[in-house]
Amino acid sequence: MNPALKTWAGFGGAAVLLFAVAPAALSDFRLNLLAKFLCLAMVAVGIGFAWGRGGMLVLGQGVFFGLGGYLMAMHMKLADAGPGGVPDFMLLYGNGVLPGWWEPMRSPVVTVLAILVLPAALALVLGYAVFRRRVRGAYFAILSQALAAAFALLLIGQQTVTGGTNGLNGFRSFFGYDLADPLNKQTLYYICAGVLLAMVAGVRLLMNSRYGELLVAVRDQENRVRFLGYDPALIKAGAYALAACFAAVGGALFTPVAGIISPADVGVVPSISLLIGVAIGGRATLLGPVIGSIAVSWAETGLSERFPSIWTYFLGGLFIVVVAFLPNGLASLTFRRRPSPATGKQTQPATSVDLPATSGGHP
Amino acid sequence: MTEDIHVEALENVLTEPAAAFKHDYLEIRDLKVVFDGFVAVDGVDLTVTSGDLRFLIGPNGAGKTTLVDAVTGLAPAAGSVRFGGVELLGRSSHRIARSGVGRTFQTASVFEELTVLQNLDIAAGAGRKLRTLLRRRTSVPTEVEAALETIGLGKVAHLPAGVLAHGQKQWLEIGMLLVQNAHVLLLDEPVAGMSQAEREQTGLLLQRIGQQRTVVVVEHDMEFMRTYASSVTVMHQGKVLAEGSVSEVTEDERVIEVYLGSRSHGRGTAVIENGETK
Ligand SMILES: Nc1ncnc2c1ncn2[C@@H]1O[C@H](COP(=O)(O)OP(=O)(O)O)[C@@H](O)[C@H]1O
Numbered sequence: 001m002n003p004a005l006k007t008w009a010g011f012g013g014a015a016v017l018l019f020a021v022a023p024a025a026l027s028d029f030r031l032n033l034l035a036k037f038l039c040l041a042m043v044a045v046g047i048g049f050a051w052g053r054g055g056m057l058v059l060g061q062g063v064f065f066g067l068g069g070y071l072m073a074m075h076m077k078l079a080d081a082g083p084g085g086v087p088d089f090m091l092l093y094g095n096g097v098l099p100g101w102w103e104p105m106r107s108p109v110v111t112v113l114a115i116l117v118l119p120a121a122l123a124l125v126l127g128y129a130v131f132r133r134r135v136r137g138a139y140f141a142i143l144s145q146a147l148a149a150a151f152a153l154l155l156i157g158q159q160t161v162t163g164g165t166n167g168l169n170g171f172r173s174f175f176g177y178d179l180a181d182p183l184n185k186q187t188l189y190y191i192c193a194g195v196l197l198a199m200v201a202g203v204r205l206l207m208n209s210r211y212g213e214l215l216v217a218v219r220d221q222e223n224r225v226r227f228l229g230y231d232p233a234l235i236k237a238g239a240y241a242l243a244a245c246f247a248a249v250g251g252a253l254f255t256p257v258a259g260i261i262s263p264a265d266v267g268v269v270p271s272i273s274l275l276i277g278v279a280i281g282g283r284a285t286l287l288g289p290v291i292g293s294i295a296v297s298w299a300e301t302g303l304s305e306r307f308p309s310i311w312t313y314f315l316g317g318l319f320i321v322v323v324a325f326l327p328n329g330l331a332s333l334t335f336r337r338r339p340s341p342a343t344g345k346q347t348q349p350a351t352s353v354d355l356p357a358t359s360g361g362h363p
Numbered sequence: 364m365t366e367d368i369h370v371e372a373l374e375n376v377l378t379e380p381a382a383a384f385k386h387d388y389l390e391i392r393d394l395k396v397v398f399d400g401f402v403a404v405d406g407v408d409l410t411v412t413s414g415d416l417r418f419l420i421g422p423n424g425a426g427k428t429t430l431v432d433a434v435t436g437l438a439p440a441a442g443s444v445r446f447g448g449v450e451l452l453g454r455s456s457h458r459i460a461r462s463g464v465g466r467t468f469q470t471a472s473v474f475e476e477l478t479v480l481q482n483l484d485i486a487a488g489a490g491r492k493l494r495t496l497l498r499r500r501t502s503v504p505t506e507v508e509a510a511l512e513t514i515g516l517g518k519v520a521h522l523p524a525g526v527l528a529h530g531q532k533q534w535l536e537i538g539m540l541l542v543q544n545a546h547v548l549l550l551d552e553p554v555a556g557m558s559q560a561e562r563e564q565t566g567l568l569l570q571r572i573g574q575q576r577t578v579v580v581v582e583h584d585m586e587f588m589r590t591y592a593s594s595v596t597v598m599h600q601g602k603v604l605a606e607g608s609v610s611e612v613t614e615d616e617r618v619i620e621v622y623l624g625s626r627s628h629g630r631g632t633a634v635i636e637n638g639e640t641k
């Protein structure tokens with residue numbers, strides 16, 4: 001089948017599953033759970049683009065997920081508190097005075113803009129500074145992870161303004177809609193499904209754009225791109241910013257769906273498990289990251305409830321097996337391309353996680 | 364399967380009038396590159412004008428690649444490198460490239476996963492606006508089309524560059540320099556590993572490009588140099604040993620000594636001897 005046709009067939013299939021099958025087949029509780037997974041899958045779409053196409057091992061996406069989630073939570077807390085009101089937890093732990101930087105989040109418009117712009121802008125600036133110094137591969141991965149750890153610590157330390165370890169929770173409404181109403185919860189699910197599909201479609205268009213080609217060129221031969229007159233740092237920072245934006249939107253929708261955002265959702269462990277989903281699904285494919293991430297979330301919910309102690313080991317083990325034996329993820333099993341007669345080899349990158357560290361070096 | 368180079372098609376790639384490049388020159392003064400105390404390039408002066416096909420030769424380790432690295436911002440250097448009245452040293456590599464200096468690498472470094480066409484399209488596009496970048500390519504830019512014909516890769520335009528034969532990859536590299544519209548072309552051993560027929564075609568193409576642009580070819584092979592060079596600079600141990608026409612250089616005592624004194628680098632030695640006894 002022609003690859004474009006195949007992609008859109010997969011896309012159509014996903015739309016039918018998400019919009020028709022799932023709402024009919026799942027209970028309200030399960031559907032809400034799926035909505036949560038879809039939010040995490042949004043982060044995965046961004047990781048798939050930045051890592052699979054751009055070669056950036058983004059291990060700290062929890063930061064941007066958290067930024068989006070907390071921005072949304074701030075707005076919801078303020079909306080619940082009413083005009084001029086102060087969120088309940090501040091009265092409980094603090095002196096009951098609203099910090100100035102909370103104030104803008106009273107406005108729903110400002111909140112949405114902040115979610116779309118702030119994390120992306122932060123990633124752009126940070127990414128450009130880091131990539132310009134030619135920080136790559138494992139070093140970049142460690143740096144991004146340190147950022148996630150620091151962010152989680154910061155949130156925990158500032159209990160009076162961030163809710164500390166408990167995070168922000170107990171929301172009653174989402175842009176004026178009562179969250180206790182199952183119908184509104186269902187609408188929230190449809191929003192998540194729609195946003196996720198839009199992201200996948202957007203990434204698909206970007207992959208086929210000239211920018212998408214350029215990003216692959218930077219991944220494989222950074223220096224060569226540089227000597228053609230492009231600034232590779234800017235090209236990479238752009239993809240990193242897009243991934244950050246997707247993560248922030250995922251976090252912003254996760255907050256009303258899950259009813260809570262806390263440091264446990266933004267630190268090192270969630271950042272890694274997001275990446276593992278992508279690795280398992282196949283980072284360079286279009287739908288692989290989505291499927292992998294939903295599968296990991298699903299398994300986590302099922303297994304970690306029954307065997308909380310072995311879940312992390314299981315996940316780690318699966319990650320190693322996939323990276324060692326299926327560098328293109330499980331997607332390479334089901335969608336394996338027959339080696340085309342002209343090339344005699346697969347066109348997907350057949351390298352493991354350390355690919356970014358070794359590529360684009362001094363020729 | 365392999366097509367030949369079509370030098371005539373070059374007219375359609377280098378469309379700007381030759382007069383625009385007439386006064387181009389690359390001026391290197393007192394260039395010095397030191398790696399951890401080891402002086403790889405030691406006070407090199409070099410001036411190359413457009414219309415010249417300059418060969419830069421010298422035994423292995425003479426510092427030829429390092430010189431190209433320094434000019435293109437890859438190796439930290441002291442001294443001065445000027446092109447078009449602009450100082451290049453201290454600029455970042457991509458800005459040097461934008462000032463018109465293009466280079467190839469000793470080992471072909473094309474984008475193996477991308478098609479030949481995509482490789483050329485990227486090379487042609489450093490000036491594109493974000494809006495253009497975010498869209499897909501709907502047609503083949505004319506200079507890319509012409510470059511495909513020039514370098515004889517029209518029939519394989521849609522194959523991944525990784526599957527090309529070695530010589531074809533080198534040609535693709537040259538094609539990328541052409542569509543990049545480099546005014547100064549620095550080619551590091553462009554014919555290494557090519558067949559005799561491919562060398563001849565490449566030599567003719569470079570000669571033709573050299574008539575208009577400022578071209579420096581780093582080369583090992585004395586015979587290739589003898590046939591196509593219009594002028595030669597010989598480097599040895601980081602310094603310029605001799606400079607001049609092909610005959611001046613091949614008759615230079617010190618050059619002969621450098622090449623004879625290192626018989627292990629057989630190729631160069633043998634050819635010089637042939638020249639001497641012709
Ligand atoms: N990055 C580097 N670090 C240390 N030494 C280097 C480096 N690059 C080149 N050299 C040394 O500089 C000398 C010149 O190398 P090079 O320019 O590659 O020679 P050529 O291209 O003429 O064969 C060699 O002795 C080489 O070992």
Ligand SMILES: [Mg+2]
Pocket residue numbers: 427428429469
């Ligand atoms: Mg060399």
